[in-house]
Amino acid sequence: MTDITYPDVVNYAVPFFIAAILIELLWIQIKGRGGRYETRDAVTSLIMGAGNVASGVLLGFIAWGFFMMLWEVTPLDLGTSWWVVALCFVLDDLRYYWVHRFGHRVRWVWASHVNHHSSQHYNLTTALRQTWTYTFTFMMVVRAPLVLLGFHPAMIFFVGGLNLIYQFWIHTEAIGRMPRWFEAVMNTPSHHRVHHGRNPRYLDCNYAGVFIIWDKMFGTFVPEQDDEKVDFGLVHNLGTFNPLRVAFHEWVAIFRDMIQPGLTLRERLMYAVAPPGWSHDGSRLTSDEIKAHHLAQRPEDRDTPGFETP
Numbered sequence: 188m189t190d191i192t193y194p195d196v197v198n199y200a201v202p203f204f205i206a207a208i209l210i211e212l213l214w215i216q217i218k219g220r221g222g223r224y225e226t227r228d229a230v231t232s233l234i235m236g237a238g239n240v241a242s243g244v245l246l247g248f249i250a251w252g253f254f255m256m257l258w259e260v261t262p263l264d265l266g267t268s269w270w271v272v273a274l275c276f277v278l279d280d281l282r283y284y285w286v287h288r289f290g291h292r293v294r295w296v297w298a299s300h301v302n303h304h305s306s307q308h309y310n311l312t313t314a315l316r317q318t319w320t321y322t323f324t325f326m327m328v329v330r331a332p333l334v335l336l337g338f339h340p341a342m343i344f345f346v347g348g349l350n351l352i353y354q355f356w357i358h359t360e361a362i363g364r365m366p367r368w369f370e371a372v373m374n375t376p377s378h379h380r381v382h383h384g385r386n387p388r389y390l391d392c393n394y395a396g397v398f399i400i401w402d403k404m405f406g407t408f409v410p411e412q413d414d415e416k417v418d419f420g421l422v423h424n425l426g427t428f429n430p431l432r433v434a435f436h437e438w439v440a441i442f443r444d445m446i447q448p449g450l451t452l453r454e455r456l457m458y459a460v461a462p463p464g465w466s467h468d469g470s471r472l473t474s475d476e477i478k479a480h481h482l483a484q485r486p487e488d489r490d491t492p493g494f495e496t497p
Contacts, residue, residue: 191267193345200352207356208311214361215310221361222310227428229312234430235302236315242322250327254340263337275338276346276397282333283350283396286326288407291391291474296324297463298437305433307420309383314358319434350396354379364411374399377411384417385424387481388493390474409493422464422477 215221265271290300299318306313333343356362357379365375374395382393392409395402402408411417425436444458444466454467464473472480478494488494 196348231428232312232316239317246322257334265337284401287394314355
């Protein structure tokens with residue numbers, strides 16, 4: 188079982204990605220709706236995608252070595268039956284939900300994920316705006332239980348590739364809402380548009396990869412509102428198309444914050460592990476504080492989607 192292999196489905200999907208981008212671009216030009224392409228923004232996203240592939244080639248051995256080490260010590264082996272692959276897919280999607288949630292609530296992980304949210308446009312090229320630094324977040328450990336439960340590392344990477352392929356098509360404004368039954372269970376363009384919003388009500392929600400049911404189970408689901416268009420991007424947008432800055436700006440910011448003079452050891456640590464926006468002197472706002480500030484100005488929004496009180 189140590190030499191089991193699965194196809195690299197993401198590489199096989201590249202022609203589909205390219206074709207879909209061209210179709211979406213043509214659709215927008217013909218219909219005059221469904222989003223917008225900005226050449227420099229799209230090129231930046233494509234460069235980020237290429238860098239993600241390169242980082243995987245250069246650093247992928249770290250995660251693979253870690254998982255194979257766990258595979259050698261686990262006494263469990265579930266085999267390769269179709270139902271095992273299906274179960275692995277579902278459990279890995281649950282893993283993705285929590286890694287994604289950590290990516291918005293822990294600044295160290297956000298430093299890697301933030302580049303994916305840095306575009307102020309929302310089209311299929313945005314799906315390719317991927318991190319170069321995921322390995323340094325150490326979030327690979329969240330997949331460790333799957334290996335210890337008896338899922339082979341090759342299978343885990345395979346279903347992870349399927350998950351990534353699914354998420355490609357939901358990065359679009361060209362598709363409105365899907366049938367109600369589909370919206371109830373699956374992640375869709377409507378749900379994921381919300382996730383990419385910088386509106387106060389849309390911050391830190393809809394973390395799902397494939398199944399939106401995780402957000403509904405764990406209280407992080409916010410539906411897209413017909414009366415509030417999603418404003419895409421970051422709370423404080425970068426204003427640059429430089430791929431190096433997009434990839435590393437938050438890591439640099441963490442370092443600068445941590446080396447400020449006069450901080451306690453706890454405060455320095457909090458700049459790395461607290462939610463994005465945390466500051467020792469309260470000079471910045473976290474997403475929770477942004478929502479609270481919004482409600483202070485618009486109390487009528489309380490108990491509406493995105494602002495519900497526990």
